[in-house]
Amino acid sequence: MKGLKSRMTRALSHGSIVETCDNSGAKWVKVTNVKGLKTVKGRKPSCGIGDLIQVAVKKGTPQMRKQVMFAVIVRQKKAFRRPNGMRVAFEDNAIVVLKDDKGNPKGTILKGPIAKEACERWPGIGKIATVVV
Numbered sequence: 001m002k003g004l005k006s007r008m009t010r011a012l013s014h015g016s017i018v019e020t021c022d023n024s025g026a027k028w029v030k031v032t033n034v035k036g037l038k039t040v041k042g043r044k045p046s047c048g049i050g051d052l053i054q055v056a057v058k059k060g061t062p063q064m065r066k067q068v069m070f071a072v073i074v075r076q077k078k079a080f081r082r083p084n085g086m087r088v089a090f091e092d093n094a095i096v097v098l099k100d101d102k103g104n105p106k107g108t109i110l111k112g113p114i115a116k117e118a119c120e121r122w123p124g125i126g127k128i129a130t131v132v133v
Helices: 115-120 123-128
Strands: 017-020 026-034 054-062 070-073 092-099
Touching: 017 054, 026 092, 054 092, 070 115, 115 123
Parallel strands: 017 092
Antiparallel strands: 017 026, 026 054, 054 070, 070 092
């Protein structure tokens, strides 16, 4: 996992229900933890594009339901600013489910656009992404 080039706006908080954009079998997941986040004691963890999170599958295939796994956020509704001054916002919040914490995606097809920051930080996701914005 590489570092980000700019400070990312954190749009999703602990407990958010998010849609998946891959064919892993999970449809809706709940954010349970944000990995590598250092914050003040008592503050709820939040996450943005490119962050590694732990999720619990709420809706999906029977084999995937009630599983806790790793995921990466690839789209968020809240606008964020790139170093060149451009602001980017997507229509929805979406994640990609991972096999392990190394960044290997569980699915083989990613639906919809993927943020450039997520592809730079996680090369495994960048390899199978069709549209990178």
